[in-house]
Amino acid sequence: MSKERVLEILSYTYGRLKEQLSEVFENNYNDIEEIRIRSKRPVIIKTSSGNTELLDKDLKPIVMSQSEIDKLFDNICENSRYAYMNEICNGYVTINGGHRVGIAGRAVCENGVIHNFTDINSLNIRIASERKGASDAAMKYVLDGNEIKSTLIFAPPMVGKTTVLRDIARQISDFGFKVGITDDRGEIAGMYRGSPQNDIGRFTDVIENAPKSEAIIMLIRCMSPDVIVTDEISTMKECEAVLSAVGTGVKVIGTTHGSNIREVTERPVIKPLIKSGEFSQLLELKRCKNELSIIPHSISVSMFDC
Amino acid sequence: MIRFVLAMIVILGFGYLGILYSSGFKARVLMLEELKAMLSALEFNITFMNLPLYEAVLAASKNRSERVKRFLENTAFRMKHRTGEEETENIWRSALLESEDLLQLKKEDIEIILEFSKNLGKGDKESEINNIHSAISRIEQNHNEALNFFRDNSKLYRSIGLAIGVFVAIILI
Structure with missing residues (x-):
């Protein structure tokens, strides 16, 4: 992740927080x-080594x-909340x-559907973590000669599934495969006003x-x-869509919690998905001391026969 | 012959002053029409194009008269380069104050724009549309008043100009 990209965050902040x-x-x-950033509580910075409070010049915690x-939220929405309403209703804004x-x-709900968020009291600025090469270890399982194998990657939250998935998309795209990404939460490509902020490959x-x-x-x-890349398969509708994709011969690389x-x-x-026989391998992602490791699991349909 | 030419010059000069004065009324009518068109363009840029405010304002400046264009470009620039805490309303207020002479609007017209800028960017598309429609209907009211005033008075001021010209010419001759 380049410094310039991280510094973009500052353009939304002001005053002592910015300083x-x-x-x-x-x-x-x-x-x-x-x-x-939580209302009337100290601002917390989370790093790989843990949580620390953001202190002001007098070494007192900054409380917003x-x-x-x-x-701050108005600035994040470029003072144009209407332009981000879809994202706001999903609980996030990509900057x-x-x-x-x-x-x-x-x-604010109507008939069980969220129409807006008011009294926003917590903001979690999640720094995009583009790590080129994060999927190097996974590539030998995904790429079989000149063929892509449909693959599911799983791990608990915050391990780095999306980071690995993004890098797989980049590598197979640059290899020459046409990649389609479904990015419902803007995490894979990090799209901002139509441009991907992350490197997702030439043919994506x-x-x-x-x-x-x-x-x-x-x-x-x-x-x-040739390949569809999708993050966090979590509903039956998404499962059905993935099944129809593999049914048409398109390979799917996805992630799921677990x-x-x-x-x-x-x-x-x-x-x-596993019963369909298309996903013959699951890759387990583990993180140890900031290092990612891949554990492959071979799956056969017969596992489900009994 | 010289007297006749001088008299004609005086009459035409005062007549021209009358036309010039009455054209001030027309300038406001035209400017209010421009503002209405600008608000409609803003509505399109917000609802259909989904542009953030500063880009919506900048895009609305296209195809406007030079004066309105300059005002909108200035507003969009200030919005884009605002300091963290600056409110949208204050940006419009200072941009309007800077362009007051340029826009040739009356206080009540400026009030509409300021009122409109208070809620700008704070709600969803529906509330933005309501805000724009409310401003357009108030501008329409002012436009109708300005148009009636222009129709009623422009001939009067032109005639007064000519009459004063004739009067001065008679006295001088």
Whole structure:
């Protein structure tokens, strides 16, 4: 991740938060994972080594008031909330640099559907973590000679599934495969105003902000991809869309939450994918002392016969 | 002969002053029409193009008269380069103050724009549309008043100009 991209965050901040963050970025830009800003509580910086409070010049924790958070959120939305309403309703906003700002507050619902968020009292600025080469270890399982194998990657949250997935997309795209990415939360490509902020490869098309199940079908119909890359398969609709993709001969590389192979293969959403015989391997992602490792699991359909 | 030429010059001069004065009323009518068109363009840029505010304002400046264009470009520039805490309303206020002479609007017209800028960018598309429509309907009211005033008074001021010219010419001759 380049320093310039991390520094983009500063253009949304102001006052003491901006001053102190710029100091932190200057010294430690590569190790910051999250900046958590909560109303009337200290600002927290999360790095690979843990959480620390952001301190002001007098070494006191910086505490943001509700009105300061409101103003900060207005800046994050470029003072144009209407332009980000789809993202706001999904609980995040993607900013320049591909960083994602998660929000928490009071949801305004109508017939069970979220229409807006008001009284936003928590912001989680999640620094985009583009790490080229993060998928090097996974590539030998994904790429079989000149063929792509449909693959599921699983790990608990915050291990780096999306980082690996993005790098796989980049590598297979640069290898010459047409890649279609469904990026419903803007995390893979980090799209900002139509431009990917992350390197996702030369032959990659992205549908952002659309439900994954619909985006997969749209990509197959319109962009004729060789491979579809999709993050966090978690609903039956998404599972069905993935099945229809593999049914048309398109390979799918996806991720899902899970801490062990048994848990993942027993999930009703994943079972049909494995039963289809298309996903013959699952890659388990582990993180130890900031190092990612891949554990391959071979799966056979017969496992489910009994 | 010289007297006749001088008299004609005086009459035409005052007549021209009358036309010049009455054209001031027309300038406001035209400017209000421009503002209405600008707000419609802004609505399109917000609802259909989904552009953030500064880009929506900049895009709305295209195809406008030079004066409105300059005002909108200035507003968009200030919005883009605002300091963290600056409110949208204050940006419009200072841009309007800077362009007051340029725009030839009355206080009540400026009030509409300021009122409109208060809620700009704070809600969803529906509330932005309501805000724009409310400003357009208030501008329409002012436009109708300005148009009636122009129709009623422009002939009067032109005639007064000519009459004063004739009067001065008679006295001088």
